Amino acid sequence: MEQRISLVTLGVSDLERARRFYATLGWAPVPDENDDISFYQAGGMVLALWDRAKLAEDSAVTDGGGWGGVTLAQNVRSPAEVDALIEEARAAGARIGREPAPTFWGGYSALFADPDGHPWEVAHNPYWSLQSDGSVRVGGDDDDDAEA
């Protein structure tokens, strides 16, 4: 198996609500005539929003509701960017699960949950690099100090 993820699909109960939320945060879907699913190109991978009941059936799982042991994160370039993104999420109606603060691992992060409860950590991790194209590497140096 190659060491990569092509697609992360988030199951949602109200696709229009989810689309509006991500649009408010600046996400633009791939134009498509399919009304049942939205795809967002995210660097070399794709994020999808799809009906949660259909995703459960397609994934051959029973959906007990609630959280299932998966958390997403977006690394940003500074603690100030963590603060700013959390304010954007709050303004978009997200629940803020953790307010911005230093973390036990030496970074600075916060957490919001999207309208379906999917948690997103927003983190500044000084030990990982963040490239100008948005890709991250465990360790290493940023290639974009001029942008920070």
Add this chain to the structure above:
Amino acid sequence: MEQRISLVTLGVSDLERARRFYATLGWAPVPDENDDISFYQAGGMVLALWDRAKLAEDSAVTDGGGWGGVTLAQNVRSPAEVDALIEEARAAGARIGREPAPTFWGGYSALFADPDGHPWEVAHNPYWSLQSDGSVRVGGDDDDDAEA
């Protein structure tokens, strides 16, 4: 918010078991002295394995157990690669949620669940491109027909 995911963390109940499973499938973690978490560089993003209870607490969610509306997928280069990877997963002890078959959307896919029940679809999607570095694009052409 930039349109990208830096990190996907999978909560696991037995970290050693999860590490062995992913190692059997060929995943190699970033060398680290941290025994509590494993990071896997996956193209321009990172997959992590961490204790599910700690992840729930860190994510400010209540963990009801089971699946929570997130499914991962890896796109591969041919239907035959779907078949081969599902046999690898089966040999590694994965539950096969869906055996390889043509899909309603015109591709060919199957699904396995890791030891903690996290579902992975393995798909050949003729409508998306898969680059030689493993990145995917909605639409477009592969740059690696010679490898297919």
